Amino acid sequence: MNFLPPSSLIPHPSSFILREKETMKRELTFLLALWKANLLAAMEYRVSFISQVVGMMLNNAVYFIFWVIFFDRFKQIRGWGLDDMFFLFGVVAASFGVGVFLFGNALDLANVIANGRLDYYLALPRPVLLHVLASRSITSGLGDFAYGILSFLVARQFAPDTIARFILAVIFATTIFIAFMTLVQSLAFWLGNAAQISQQASNALITFSLYPTTLFDGSARFILFTIIPAALIGAVPAEFIRAFAWETLAQLVGAAMLLLALALVVFRRGLRRYESGSAIQIQV
């Protein structure tokens, strides 16, 4: 007797790939629709929208004056000069800005979990993490993104390979930033209220990322490459933009993939512990 199923019932590897492609296309369409809805909602109040974007650009520009004054006086510190700071600010601002505009709830996930607001997302036929992260946009992130582009342009490095490295650096830095924030915010599944620790982690990440890592040594450098990966969203991408190096690229790719994987695993594990709240939630 032949117990093998007919060949027509055995799925072909190519149909699996096709199905995955269809799924990715569907989720991308969903993401684009979410982002469009968020942008339209933000632009509903034009004056507020423009003031937030322009205000954030001015905010970053005024902050950068510190480095203009510093390097006007001290020229260079441990191999870093003003031009390098343009790259550093460019990649940090652009990646932070695009990250919080496209995935705004990465900064508020802990509150969403602690207040039982995941119920809304769990009831819908969409990937929970992707939906919850992308369902909110922080408008000022556009100001950060615009400032990041401007900072890169001011460095006056318009070679095609430099521009390509900048784009790549921003993509990796954004991935690392969002993955790290998701990881930290997911601690709410175990801690109950992880809002404070998440806020501290976010502040530490942004603060340290805006300084050259050559200032730090020993255990400080170790922390900046691991526990608080500030170097991986600031100095390392900036060095990559300055000059291509396989080692730097490997650091960025490895860190992005590792953190992304960790974030997904931790969120999924935490989701199993999640208990629904009884609050009525209205999602507008």
Add this chain to the structure above:
Amino acid sequence: MYVFLHLWDATYRALGQSHIAGLSLNATMWYLMIAETIVLSKPRLTNAIAEQVKDGSIAYILNKPYDFLLYHFAVAFGDGVIRMAFNALAGGTIVWLMIGPPPNIFSAPLVLIAILFGWLIDSALTATIGLAAFVTEDVAAFDWIYAKCVLILGGVLIPLDFFPDWLRHIAQALPFAYATYHPARFFVQPDLERFVFLILGQLLWLGALALVLALAYRRGAARLTINGG
């Protein structure tokens, strides 16, 4: 403070100098500690006032027998004092362990007086920004820019002594410096003459900003629109 220590230690080593613009590394670090304590602890009025204007709850306070602005300052001041105690203790401990004792700890009582007047100046400015909600509703952008002006022109990130001469003279005359830089600078190089000029400057700016605030409040309250619901 950890980041600042590494930054300024690297800077002093790179220059090979023990003093820059009259400040040693020890004085620079204690200056930055005091400046950070002032800024992190100061009363936060902008959002408190702006939110009450935006959601209309200002109407409930306007008909109370106390001054709206002084009420907010009193509440924020109480918070600020507690925060300052913790920030000063934590920051002072860290800097003491990292770099050693301050140049002169006995100037602390006079520094506290200067910090109080500095807070009043800052509160006048932030309250004015909060009152801009009468016109613009969303004051977040103004708040961000003001915060950055304090960080740069108030000498929180870098002492004004390290600025180019032309910028230093301008920055030292502005209210941001009287709120942050001058009290912190006095702490590391206490001097009676410096203290007298510091207080005089603070009183002058306080008078001018209080006038602007009073005018802004009167105009804002006159055009206040409360939507029912």
